[in-house]
Amino acid sequence: MERDIPMSTDAADATPAYRYTAELAGEIERRWQQHWEEQGTFHAPNPVGPLKGDVPADKLFVQDMFPYPSGAGLHVGHPLGFIGTDVFARYHRMNGRNVLHTMGFDAFGLPAEQYAVQTGQHPRKTTEDNIQTYLRQIRRLGLGHDERRRISTIDPGYYKWTQWIFLQIFNSWYDTAAGKARPIAELEAEFASGERSTPDKPWAEMTGVERQRLLGEYRLAYLSEAPVNWCPGLGTVLANEEVTADGRSERGNFPVFRRSLRQWMMRITAYSDRLIDDLERLDWPEKVKAMQRNWIGRSHGARVRFAVEGAGASPETVDIEVFTTRPDTLFGATYMVLAPEHPLVDVITSTEQAEAVAAYRREVSRKTDLDRQENKEKTGVFTGAYATNPVNGSRIPVYVADYVLMGYGTGAIMAVPGQDQRDWDFAKAFDLPIIRTVQPPADFEGEAFTGVGPAVNSSQKNGLSLDGLDVAEAKKKIIAWLEEQGRGEGTVQFKLRDWLFSRQRYWGEPFPIVYDEDGAPIAVPESMLPIELPDVDDYSPRTFEPDDANSEPSPPLSRADDWVTVELDLGDGPRKYRRETNTMPNWAGSCWYQLRYVDPTESERFVNPENERYWLGPRTTEHGPSDPGGVDLYIGGVEHAVLHLLYARFWQKVLFDLGHVSGDEPYRRLFNQGYIEAYAFRDARGVYVPAEEVEERDGKYFFAGEEVRREYGKMGKSLKNVVTPDDMCEKYGADTFRLYEMSMGPMDVSRPWATKDVVGAQRFLQRLWRNLVDETTGELRVTDEDPDEEALRLLHKTIAGVHDDYANLRYNTAGAKLIELNNHVTKHFPGGAPRVLAEPMVLMLAPLSPHVAEELWSKLGRTESLAHGPFPKADEKYLVEDTVQYPIQVNGKVKARVVVSASASADEVKAAALADEKVAELLNGGEPRKVIVVPGRLVNVVL
């Protein structure tokens, strides 16, 4: 071998200097990103304040769900939504709207803290490093963010206002009569004046502690000693929303135990009705609305009081109140059940049954939620007491059983085995009577009948009868009767619980609360905000064996003695106080960030009202009279359906009630993007192998010669199937990557990642580039040729279609239309693209692949960035066709086609169809039974 010239050298030499390769794309992209940044191209002006500028009335606020800056870095699935919002934002910006699009970071949270614990670094350091990595990754994608508006929840300048909002919530109460939150001072005034009566003694006679305790029962943020979800494995308590159905933590999958602890709560239940009702005013996916409705769980029913003859120590009669959604079945109540934790169990249990009841309660208390969940066999114990059914005076036994939960309704039920399967099962197990009070259909073969039908066996001697009434009528009648008798009333019950708001963590917002020597919580004055996180030696909460239910929470801040004890002058001279050592949950910062995006640097207020109204206020002329305001388009995954999205709505409503914001919903339109999923492969041992190196042969998969098994699901490091946006930008360029992600399918559909398909997007950009630029010289190939009618028709059809597609988030079809147009240019204008076609094509491409579009736009001689338009407009005259081709169906099958003038009347079209040779042949001289002419579409001849 004389010379060793690798083949690839020839290949490299053969690549024309100005071909749109990944290298050239990379160069163009970096150049334009720098240009945009220097020019502030994506700065959106505010009406007033530090970011003041000339504002068009037409605005658009587009927002991505707040990212958490994970240390793991991004994979190709993460930017899907970010690119989606960017395309939308760019499209509307080109059409002249003032577009607010930015991205900040939800940077408090467990992973940073855990990482800090492992490495000994301060969580702020690791978090800020992660943010830089994240920013580097997303910058490479060319997202048109207003970087002046980047915020981070961990900045004291941000969490000062999170604390401020907490104080607003703490200092307000829900006035059910007015149906809104009001300042607590107004309640205090009502108590003081006697306008509202106090429970035990007059306000004037109450001590300060008593008064504060009373107000605490009204505050929307309050301290409560109540059973909470204690997770020893995480060393913190969790909200109901953070616990899975099988009683484990959503994060980390550790067991969760019920423990009674003194914790901060948010009175979100005060807003149950509004949170459900206002869903109707939102442009949100039905699925998410359904999940929220389900979680809030409103059910209409009645409370009914049953008198119980005390069988135990206290012989007097007590009332047991139950909640039921089926008061119409009251005649079928053959026994009652109390939850094991119900306080009346002690009162009514007979001495004979006392031991059995106590044993049962002990047994139940040892069961975890998971045990109770898994074992659906009905268990329980008779209390020895009997209740009287108010409708017919029948004497029914009272049981204790764990299928009744203390946490829902009143913790007691009337059992109607004829109409409830759970009660049926219990009645069968304990041999209790069953009475049907709704007539099932004749062919009904089930056990309990929960359907609708006429009431039966539902009358009493002295007149009350439901017999023959349908379920709805019977409910109405019995509720009226109960109210008249004073034995019950119609009511509404919710599943939603108040929101547990304390966490025993270091890396979260400190509460702006101190305690005096009486242990009463006192709000820190606004002027002292922010309460900054102190430095500590150890960031970790004390965690425990995950199964150690008896462990005690120990927040890291409680060990920062110098910080915890503080001397303040809160009006009556300097005194010592103790700080709250819990921190706020991760959700706090994301409850209001859209408001801060609007006014990130405002120092006097959390947001200037004028700017808030401009960007987020209701716009009834555009969106209808019930428009709640909020972000115009909010894109994110469906996983936040009941956590973040419910909490954020709650905070917004409180702020609205108190007059701090102009709209009562934070997100007018919500869109859930799908997920990018991927194949993963495991070998015979079940170990994951690098997906990239797997080969497919005849429908089987091989890694290093061995057959491997294919799975489909998430992308993840441990699954060895991660593809990063950095890789894709390196290999193809950001514009190609963006275009590919957007062409994979509709935004809301999940789909598998396929690296091999990315080349299709690259080829398209190369062809388009080549139509405008000479690959060898880099000279413009655009001509002044007047394109023919056909090309103009296609151009304007494309413009009209692409407009519609962009506006409706159908980026995949927008991309396809551009490819179609470009293919036409390639085929019909081999000498170069006519400028009349080239310019609109470049502009229409810009939202999807902005860098190459800017580059071509400037090569076309334009000196201004195309970021603010113009976006081409379709000329109507090219959209109407002169002639129309009608397919002619005979009995629904296409048999022929005729071409007629577009202005032809239905009769003319019909005549043309019947005159067609093929059709005439099939008619064979006879008359058709019927001829259907669909104008512009087709003709169907029925024989």
Next chain:
RNA sequence: GCCCCCGUAGCCCAAUCGGUAGAGGCAGGCUCCUUAAAAGAGUCACAGUACGGGUUCGAAUCCCGUCGGGGGCACCA
């Protein structure tokens, strides 16, 4: 167990009011270009809409049932 969504070509996906099943991409065949290969250009084929019924002049689209996939809720009275 209850509720919701989805099944179109080998793969990802179009089809806007019930009106010609195919826009686009990947993979594949063929032709051109090339010493050759790759890249590129051109061109072609492939399904009748998961399955079974129904409504209709006409169904991927509406209705009922079955199968398959995904998701939510779950002893909530």
